[in-house]
Each structure stands twice: as structure tokens, then as C-alpha cells.
Amino acid sequence: MDPSPTSFPILSYVMSRISSGQSAVSSSNSSVHIDIEQPPLRLMEQMPRLKDPELLAAMTKAVTDVAQTRSILQTLGERPDHETVDFAKFKLSEIEFTLSKQLEEIVLDPRPEDVDRLDWRDQLAEKENQARKEAEKEKNGYRAMVRLDEMHEAYEKLLRDAEDKLVNIYRSATIESEDGAQQGQGDMTPPFDDEMNEEVVSILQEASGKEMESIELKGRQLRFLPEEFGKIRGLVTLNLSTNQLEVVPDSVGGLENLEVLILANNLLVSLPDSIGLLIKLKILDVSANKLTALPDSISHCRSLEELDASFNSLTYLPTNIGYELENLQRLSVHLNKIRSLPTSICEMKSLRQLDVHFNELRGLPQAIGRLINLEILNLSNNFSDLTELPETFGDLINLRDLDLSNNQIHALPDTFGHLDNLTKLNLDQNPLLIPPMETVNEGVEAVKVFMAKRRLDMLLEEEVKNAQAAANNQGQTGWLTRSTSWLNNFVTGYFAPAPSSPRDQFLDQQL
Known part of the structure; x- marks a missing residue:
């Protein structure tokens, strides 16, 4: 998100100065925090006029839009990876295709005989609106992902344009202050042969x-x-x-x-x-x-x-x-x-x-x-x-x-x-x-060897835990089995009929 000192050396320098100034204003008692990576020191050797306050002020004014965009993107989040963006675009296309099929089915849906023509038209319009609302709701998340990627893409183009703008500002300032020899030195385009x-x-x-x-x-x-x-x-x-x-x-x-x-x-x-x-x-x-x-x-x-x-x-x-x-x-x-x-x-x-x-x-x-x-x-x-x-x-x-x-x-x-x-x-x-x-x-x-032994130790430790868990389960199951057996015997003994005794012959006599 921040301009790289390698790709945008002048811009990263100017942005770091902006960041430094903002930190100083917001917290005069605390140490200044520069949250953009500093450009290489050789930049100052190659472009000593960057220390000129008037030139730096002109450059700062030229990149205010970059600073504002950077602040917005810091709030929105980092750029999503390309695979995620591709998936979001695919889902958007899929939702659009599904919606078109739904709308086609709604239009072709035959009108029941007991429904008035105008009422049926209103019902179809309601179904169409409902389908569109649901599709829009489903697309919101994917569309936001694509838009975030587009904003980051536009920001990177903004960085490239800002770097070119700063180069031109520095070159113009140098030309104004030095003789024409340096002006000729600024044109590095080789002649066409x-x-x-x-x-x-x-x-x-x-x-x-x-x-x-x-x-x-x-x-x-x-x-x-x-x-x-x-x-x-x-x-x-x-x-x-x-x-x-x-x-x-x-x-x-x-x-x-x-x-x-x-x-x-x-x-x-x-x-x-x-x-x-x-x-x-x-x-x-x-x-x-x-x-x-x-x-x-x-x-x-x-x-x-x-x-x-x-x-x-x-x-x-x-x-x-x-x-x-x-x-x-x-x-x-x-x-x-x-x-x-x-x-x-x-x-x-x-x-x-x-x-x-x-x-x-x-x-x-x-x-x-x-x-x-x-x-x-x-x-x-x-x-x-x-x-x-x-x-x-x-x-x-x-x-x-x-x-x-x-x-x-x-x-x-x-x-x-x-x-x-x-x-x-x-x-x-x-x-x-x-x-x-x-x-x-x-x-x-x-x-x-260390990693293999560590892996083996972890597997053995896991095996021991599994064995202990199995033993604990078996112990609990055994206790439950024994308890159930005892209870079953107890109940069976308690409610079992008494041993048969010699039948009283008096009961067998007919009245």
C-alpha cells in the first residue's frame, strides 16, 4: 500500500515527510513516527535539492491526492489476492446468469385462468423485483471485493503518475537554477539509429x-x-x-x-x-x-x-x-x-x-x-x-x-x-x-533428524493419549456393565417367583 522506495524513491521520500509533519502536529510531545519506509541514502546524493523547503513544499502539494487515497485504502483494507478477485468476478457472472434464467421463467410462466390479466401482470412484476433484490443482495459482497481491487489498481497507477510528476518538478527546478548543460544532461533518451x-x-x-x-x-x-x-x-x-x-x-x-x-x-x-x-x-x-x-x-x-x-x-x-x-x-x-x-x-x-x-x-x-x-x-x-x-x-x-x-x-x-x-x-x-x-x-x-524425532514424539504422545482415553472409556464401560449385571440380577431375584411348593390338595377339590 505504501510507495516502495525502490520503485518510487522520490514519492516515498515526500510521503515520509508528510507523515512526519502530521505526526509532529498531532503529537508534539511524542517522538515523530514515520510510517513509510525511507528511500535509500543515495537518493539524497543524486538529488541534493530535495532538502530545499520550497521544492519540498511544491512536491508535497502535488501528491496530496496520493496521501488522501492512501488513508482511505488503509481504512478499507489491503488489496485482495488475484485468485479471490477472479472468484468474485466468476460469482458475479454466475449470479447474473441465474437471474436472467429466473426472469425468463417468470415471463414464460402461464397465467392461471382464474387470475385477472392485470393482477397477473402485477404478480409477475413483484416476482421480478424480488428476484432482482435477492440477486443484488447476493452480489454486494463480491462486488465490494472487485471494487476494492480496482481501487488498489487505481492507487498504483496514481503512484506511478505521482512519481513522474515529482521527477518533472525536480527537473524543472534544477533547470531553472543551473545552466543549460545540465538541461542537456537530463535527456537520457538514446538516439535512434x-x-x-x-x-x-x-x-x-x-x-x-x-x-x-x-x-x-x-x-x-x-x-x-x-x-x-x-x-x-x-x-x-x-x-x-x-x-x-x-x-x-x-x-x-x-x-x-x-x-x-x-x-x-x-x-x-x-x-x-x-x-x-x-x-x-x-x-x-x-x-x-x-x-x-x-x-x-x-x-x-x-x-x-x-x-x-x-x-x-x-x-x-x-x-x-x-x-x-x-x-x-x-x-x-x-x-x-x-x-x-x-x-x-x-x-x-x-x-x-x-x-x-x-x-x-x-x-x-x-x-x-x-x-x-x-x-x-x-x-x-x-x-x-x-x-x-x-x-x-x-x-x-x-x-x-x-x-x-x-x-x-x-x-x-x-x-x-x-x-x-x-x-x-x-x-x-x-x-x-x-x-x-x-x-x-x-x-x-x-x-x-530433529524434526523427524519431534514428529515421532508427537505421534507417540498422541498414541498414549488415545490409549489412555480408550482405557478410561473401557473402565467406565466395565463398571457400567458390572453395575447393570448386578442390577439385573437383583431385579430378577427380587421379582422372580418363589420356588414351587407342594400344591394344597384342598384347593384341587371340587366344590
Whole structure:
């Protein structure tokens, strides 16, 4: 919710000053509390004029809307995860569909013969209104969830716009106070090289005359890619890394034989939906861009074996990404802002390597243990967000390399001792209590033995409790059985007829 000093260094600085000022005003006797993470010190070295009171005042005025929106969102709550929002949207559609069916049934409902036409019309209108009211009532919760997500999305756009605005304010102030040399220094956009254009044109001309399987355009400072690239049907490998591409044309979906697509180190803010048409794609590298999301259509690339989307600004992964990418073996999404992994990721049965370090993960899906082929897992540097692991973690039977450093994990799951193949483990910078640090310092085998013994002790303790409970029940049952038997004998003896005695012959005589 707060602007990150890494992504919005100037904005986080200005916001921290606003927070500091508000705290000072509200509580002059108490120490000033700055609740926004401070930007790196090098920012002040690069932009020394940020200390100018007049400039800071101008910047503060420019971001008042950001501060107000932040306060509202703090009241409403944190942004819901993408999977929850998708479910809410699905339920809204489902409710609408059900309502339309109900309304259709109401309209087609035949009028009874004994009911007046006008009265029947009023009855139908009442039924329709009732159905709509019930649908609206049912939609309220889901609609609120979607709206909250939209507000957070708008807030993030507001942060980006505010950062750009502050950069322009600082640049204008600098230009006014310094000579024109610094003005020229502020324009960091590299010149466009006509020779690059000629190279692309020559490649397209060559491709039209013969089949091309590989195109290498790495580090050419390209700023756009012609639509004609999508017509090179025989292309198998396309490397466009280390350029200045902001957009990938939709025509890329026409590369029906493409197996390797490398778009790393560009300026991409999104990928086209047509990327889902690349059904033969095996390797996709979109690392080091400005992506905030991956298109849902990426799930259709069923041949994908390696996906690298690290060094971006992703906040989530597509909800259904795991249901169709059954061949994916390597998934790298480190250095993003992902808060939760979708449940569907547990269906990636071929996954061998998962790297999600330096994110904002707050946990793992409960079914994570279904990734039985996972060998390497890096969950490090999720800092204050990651506090525990699910019990199914012990089902990752092929896991051999695990990094959990720089988190807030207090205890490993009781099933941790089941990780027989684990040979490399990093638990540094965690407030671990179970196992104790002296055990951790002895190495991975000591940790596994400790956790396995702890698990066994817990099972034995549970068995003893069950046995005691069973014994107590048996004792009570035995007492009840004995008491019932005694009571039965007593009652039987008390009410049983007396032993037969010789019958009095006088009674048998006839009168």
C-alpha cells in the first residue's frame, strides 16, 4: 500500500515527510513516527535539492491526492489476492446468469385462468423485483471485493503518475537554477539509429525469400518491432533481449513454430494476449521488464518448459496458470511484488525448480506438497511477510535444495523430517524456535533428524493419549456393565417367583 522506495524513491521520500509533519502536529510531545519506509541514502546524493523547503513544499502539494487515497485504502483494507478477485468476478457472472434464467421463467410462466390479466401482470412484476433484490443482495459482497481491487489498481497507477510528476518538478527546478548543460544532461533518451532499422528491414527481406529458423537481434537498441515479424512462419528461435521495446506486436501469435522467445531487458509493460497462440513455445524469457501482470492466455502455451518473469513488477500470477502448464519444469518469478501463489500452481506436476525469492509472499498454497517432482525451491527474502509453511510441505519428497533465509519463520512444519532427499538448506535470518539454532548450525541432517524425532514424539504422545482415553472409556464401560449385571440380577431375584411348593390338595377339590 505504501510507495516502495525502490520503485518510487522520490514519492516515498515526500510521503515520509508528510507523515512526519502530521505526526509532529498531532503529537508534539511524542517522538515523530514515520510510517513509510525511507528511500535509500543515495537518493539524497543524486538529488541534493530535495532538502530545499520550497521544492519540498511544491512536491508535497502535488501528491496530496496520493496521501488522501492512501488513508482511505488503509481504512478499507489491503488489496485482495488475484485468485479471490477472479472468484468474485466468476460469482458475479454466475449470479447474473441465474437471474436472467429466473426472469425468463417468470415471463414464460402461464397465467392461471382464474387470475385477472392485470393482477397477473402485477404478480409477475413483484416476482421480478424480488428476484432482482435477492440477486443484488447476493452480489454486494463480491462486488465490494472487485471494487476494492480496482481501487488498489487505481492507487498504483496514481503512484506511478505521482512519481513522474515529482521527477518533472525536480527537473524543472534544477533547470531553472543551473545552466543549460545540465538541461542537456537530463535527456537520457538514446538516439535512434537508422542503421538498426535497416538491419530489421534486411532480415524481413531475407525471410521473405527463404525459411529462417533463428533471428538474433540482441542489444540493437530497437524501440519497436514491425508487424511483419509475425509472418515468418518457420521461425523457431527469436532473441530480442537488451533492447528498448515497449510493445510486442499482436502478430507474434502467428509464429506457430516458435519454440524459444527471449524478450529480457526491455521496457515492456505488458504482453499481447496473442502470445497464447504459441502452442509450441518451450522457453519464454520476459525478465527485467516493467510487467505488472502476465496475460491469462499464457496458460494456453501448453508446451512451455521454462518461464522466466523475474525482475518485473508482477503482483500476481494468472489464476489458472497451473491447470494447463503441466509441462513446465522451471518457473522463475523472483524480484517481483507477488503476495500469493495461485492454488493452481500445485498442479504443475513436472515442475522441478521454483524461484520466488524477493517477493511479498505471505504463505504457500495448502496443496504445495503435490509438487512431488520439485527439486529446487527458493523462498528467501520475503522478509516480514512469510511466517509459516503448510503441513503438506513434507510431501515434497524430491526436494534437495531449499532456501528459506530472510523470512519470519518461527517453526518448521512437523512433516519437515520427511524430506529425505534434502541436502542443501538455508535458514539464516529467521526467528526460529523449532528447531533451535544450535540444531540449525549443525547442518541439514541434524535439522531433519530433529524434526523427524519431534514428529515421532508427537505421534507417540498422541498414541498414549488415545490409549489412555480408550482405557478410561473401557473402565467406565466395565463398571457400567458390572453395575447393570448386578442390577439385573437383583431385579430378577427380587421379582422372580418363589420356588414351587407342594400344591394344597384342598384347593384341587371340587366344590
